[in-house]
Amino acid sequence: MKGKIPTIIVLVMLVIGVVVGVFLVRNRQIFRLGASGEITPKDVRVTNITESSLTVSWTxxxxxxxxxxxGKNEMLGQTLLSEVEGQATLHSAVxxxxxxxxxxxxxxxxxxxxxxxxxVSWQVSTGPVLEPTxxxxxxSGKILDTDGNPAGGVLVYVAIGGGTPLSTLTSSDGNWVIPIxxxxxxxxxxxxxxxxxxxxxxISVQGGIGGIASAQIYPISxxxxxxxxxxxxxxxxxxPPSTPGETPGATIEIPEGEEQESGFAVPETATASGQTVTLESVDSGExxxxxxxxxxxxxPKGTVITVTLESDPVIDQVTVGTDGEWNWTPxxxxxxxxxxxxxxxxDAQGILRALTRTFVVQAAEEPAFTATPSASPTPRATSTPTPTPKPTGSPTPTPKVTATPSATLTPTKKPTPTATGSSLPDAGSPGGTLALVLFGVSLLTFSTLSLALSFKKEKSA
Structure with a gap:
């Protein structure tokens, strides 16, 4: 009997050690998954695809x-900030x-x-150069929240004729304009x-925590x-059809401080701190x-601006004058x-900034400028870069992205995965996980040694 008591105790300790170790490790994994899910990109969509640009949006x-x-290879190398300033649940990058x-x-x-x-990274493609339509x-239209107030900064998607989807962000007044x-x-x-x-x-609307909406309509109305x-x-x-000749009343207010990086080479001329370049002569969709x-x-005076008119295309440069103003005509x-x-x-830190506007030319034999000035931009400090995709399969981001069938990125396997180790972001410090593993191994080792000594003692007795 004396030899059997230690053996039973050791067996109980061994079982408890294994159960506790598995429980702790499993709970930590659940914690990591929960923390990741809160920031995981969802409803990832690729829209507005042209020969030189595209839009990526997600929630x-x-x-x-x-x-x-x-980037053009799996090393990536460039980064572009979302159009939405600060912290948000809706994101769009052009x-x-x-x-x-x-x-x-x-x-x-x-x-x-x-x-x-x-x-693996999403792989997308741009289209060929086409003659302008x-x-x-x-x-155009307006988005309202559930209380009937204008819903600013929500994503509006339009699909028509079985073609690639288009998208835009609403202005602060809830207005939107899309050239279908x-x-x-x-x-x-x-x-x-x-x-x-x-x-x-x-038409589908993604309002994040504000909810979603959808609508069907013929363009003439x-x-x-x-x-x-x-x-x-x-x-x-x-x-019924909209009133003939009626001009869309919506205006898109895109912050001038958006840091969108262009793939074109830009001189290393920095702008004065706290200032930014503005485009006041045309609103997006005007x-x-x-x-x-x-x-x-x-x-900022002396700033060299690279002007890219993508539809023709035309690339030119202009310098801000000593009066702090610039102008350019095609x-x-x-x-x-x-x-x-x-x-x-x-900018002053040498970071490449970019501002993009879309406008519509309806040729009337008028000699001069006809667009209306837009509001002054609110500068925002950030980093930057720029990309391009093509819709195909249905994507899902590393932890997991729920993509929408209408224009998504097709994943392509990386030959040599780099930089991302695990698809799940760590929810805590690596030390915590290591400590749990060491604790489990130590407990298992101690239990095994005790069991061996117990059997040896039994045998000698």
């Missing part, structure tokens, strides 16, 4: 900072300055934690053919469309009635249709 459960890392018909690898950064698509079709004639066929080789009376526009309320499904298919509009704004007349202008410059 998070908690308010986070957002950015996109991208990648500009991309090369036509080129593949790019993309990861999403959320609160400085990098997420990929289950261990001969006819510009623009739809820029939607391309899924192979990106041509623009979608749109019949304003018969091509149904599918969406100039502007009736207000869309979050949490509701709208059917506007029976609406319609201008001249083929040679004048673009102007303000900025050397040749622009064709009727949708155009995009990007301003790139270096």
């Amino acid at each position: 998070t459960d908690n308010e986070t900072s957002g950015a996109v890392s991208f 990648l500009t300055g991309l090369d036509p018909e080129s593949s790019y690898f993309i990861n999403i950064n959320s609160n400085e934690t990098e997420f990929d698509n289950n261990g 001969t006819e510009t079709i623009v739809i 004639s820029t939607s391309r066929t899924l192979d990106l080789t041509s623009f979608v053919s749109i019949d304003e009376e018969n091509s149904l526009a599918e 969406a100039k502007p469309a009736p207000p869309i309320t979050l949490g509701q499904v709208h059917d506007f298919r029976n609406l 319609v201008v009635a001249t083929t040679q509009p004048e673009f102007f704004g303000e900025g 050397p040749e007349g622009l064709l009727s249709g949708t155009h995009k202008i990007t301003l790139s410059w270096r």
